[in-house]
Amino acid sequence: MTEICVVRHGETDWNALGKLQGVTDVPLNDRGIQQAKECGQFLKESEWAAIFTSPLTRAKRTAEIINEQLQIPLIEIDQFKERAFGDAEGMDPEERLKAFPNKQYTNQEHFDTVLARLRDGLAEIHEQYPNDRVILVAHGAVIHSLFTLLENGDIFPQQVRLANAGVSYITIQEDRWLLGDFNQSSHLSQVSEIGKV
Numbered sequence: 001m002t003e004i005c006v007v008r009h010g011e012t013d014w015n016a017l018g019k020l021q022g023v024t025d026v027p028l029n030d031r032g033i034q035q036a037k038e039c040g041q042f043l044k045e046s047e048w049a050a051i052f053t054s055p056l057t058r059a060k061r062t063a064e065i066i067n068e069q070l071q072i073p074l075i076e077i078d079q080f081k082e083r084a085f086g087d088a089e090g091m092d093p094e095e096r097l098k099a100f101p102n103k104q105y106t107n108q109e110h111f112d113t114v115l116a117r118l119r120d121g122l123a124e125i126h127e128q129y130p131n132d133r134v135i136l137v138a139h140g141a142v143i144h145s146l147f148t149l150l151e152n153g154d155i156f157p158q159q160v161r162l163a164n165a166g167v168s169y170i171t172i173q174e175d176r177w178l179l180g181d182f183n184q185s186s187h188l189s190q191v192s193e194i195g196k197v
Helices: 013-017 030-043 057-070 093-099 111-128 140-149
Strands: 003-008 050-053 074-076 133-138 167-173 176-179
Touching: 003 030, 003 057, 003 140, 030 057, 030 167, 050 057, 057 074, 057 133, 111 140, 133 140, 140 167
Parallel strands: 003 133, 050 074, 050 133
Antiparallel strands: 003 167, 167 176
């Protein structure tokens, strides 16, 4: 049975401002680095076989900082890159509401395309580590999308904002991916409310 601990990347300055990042490659800020360190301290209390990460800097750096505690294989996986939000990237909530009141951002990646690549990513992780516990560092919108694929994903309230460096758990049982505990942040000394976007 594969178990995946899904970690949202640490905070960036754009998170703190409520700006939509998408595939714009924004680095961690000081708080995000601290969050990643605390996440690593928390995760080192368990055994993990590998850590997978989106290639975007904010996720990859979070994974690297976590891995300073774990010293396990670190693998980039393109399928869990953040969704591209097209012309809305870089906008704060007020700007987005004004430009795109219906949230239909021009030039954004189609949701079905996101779901298809996430399915492929899950299959790849399960194929490589069919009987192990692994970590996956990814992004807010991707993690929300991932949960919609799960057999019991309806238990995750879609309006919940995921904490930066918060953790959630999914497992595969009899070819069904199931959501366990989600959006845990008790290991973090600072959880930014505005950053939970």
